[in-house]
Amino acid sequence: MKRTYGLAVLALLAAVSGCSSGAGQGAASLSTPGTAGSPAKAPAPSTAAPTGQGAAPGGAGWAKWGLTALPQAPAAPADKPIKLTRTGPVPVFSEVPTHDKVVFVTLDDGAEKDPKFVEMLTDLKVPVSMFLTRDIVKDDYGYFKPLQALGNHIHNHTVDHPVMSKLAPDKLHSEVCDAQSALTQQYGTAPLLFRPPYGDGANSAALNTAVQQCGPRGIVLWRESMQIHDMQYQATDKKLRPGDIILAHFRGPKDLKGETMTAMFGELLARIQEQGFAVARLEDYVQPPTG
Numbered sequence: 086m087k088r089t090y091g092l093a094v095l096a097l098l099a100a101v102s103g104c105s106s107g108a109g110q111g112a113a114s115l116s117t118p119g120t121a122g123s124p125a126k127a128p129a130p131s132t133a134a135p136t137g138q139g140a141a142p143g144g145a146g147w148a149k150w151g152l153t154a155l156p157q158a159p160a161a162p163a164d165k166p167i168k169l170t171r172t173g174p175v176p177v178f179s180e181v182p183t184h185d186k187v188v189f190v191t192l193d194d195g196a197e198k199d200p201k202f203v204e205m206l207t208d209l210k211v212p213v214s215m216f217l218t219r220d221i222v223k224d225d226y227g228y229f230k231p232l233q234a235l236g237n238h239i240h241n242h243t244v245d246h247p248v249m250s251k252l253a254p255d256k257l258h259s260e261v262c263d264a265q266s267a268l269t270q271q272y273g274t275a276p277l278l279f280r281p282p283y284g285d286g287a288n289s290a291a292l293n294t295a296v297q298q299c300g301p302r303g304i305v306l307w308r309e310s311m312q313i314h315d316m317q318y319q320a321t322d323k324k325l326r327p328g329d330i331i332l333a334h335f336r337g338p339k340d341l342k343g344e345t346m347t348a349m350f351g352e353l354l355a356r357i358q359e360q361g362f363a364v365a366r367l368e369d370y371v372q373p374p375t376g
């Protein structure tokens with residue numbers, strides 16, 4: 086069965102929503118002035134947290150974070166619905182064609198490096214895909230290694246988070262290639278996927294060419310964007326659909342009006358749980374180039 090994906094119109098909608106989505110926020114993820122006077126809230130875990138390790142789905146790990154467990158994701162499909170090629174133009178997609186009742190969570194930029202979030206993902210084992218920006222993570226590449234060790238993949242989100250459509254071809258090239266080199270060196274594996282900041286320029290030939298030249302084999306956008314407490318949907322009915330890719334960020338109190346990364350992520354999981362979806366690993370549905 087063949088299904089199409091990466092409809093240009095969806096990509097355009099995604100671009101409007103932006104990486105630091107929310108109208109008027111612009112490049113807030115890069116340089117948000119401190120919001121003085123909004124103290125961080127207490128972290129989510131209760132003092133009665135159990136000491137159980139390797140929490141199974143539905144186990145104590147979820148209760149520790151005040152959450153209801155998500156359904157367990159089905160086994161990864163043997164025939165992966167998105168197949169990447171070794172050469173040629175790379176596909177642009179914002180959802181995965183699947184009937185599985187799953188969504189995919191992506192985390193961008195890398196500004197917030199909250200140890201509590203590592204603890205949370207270690208407890209919950211929710212798969213995420215990380216799109217990291219070199220200059221935002223280079224002060225502490227190590228923070229992301231325990232997250233990677235949980236099986237989560239690291240992908241390319243440029244050197245310094247520019248608006249890609251405004252760049253000359255050589256700069257476009259270095260934004261993708263220099264990030265690719267740094268992330269490959271730091272994390273021991275070459276990023277398979279790329280996401281342009283704000284989704285900008287995703288469908289342009291110039292960006293596609295730069296991505297092809299630098300190594301990633303797919304450009305990933307999104308269908309929903311997690312804010313502080315709520316999700317922004319591109320679908321007018323404001324409902325998740327099987328295969329949707331959700332955008333969230335490594336953000337903390339400075340960017341979340343005092344809210345913590347773990348609180349934001351807990352709310353994201355609650356929005357998914359309310360709609361009966363499981364979170365699957367994006368890379369389990371994407372076939373890297375073969376042959």
Ligand SMILES: [Zn+2]
Binds near residue numbers: 104246283
């Ligand atoms: Zn971003």
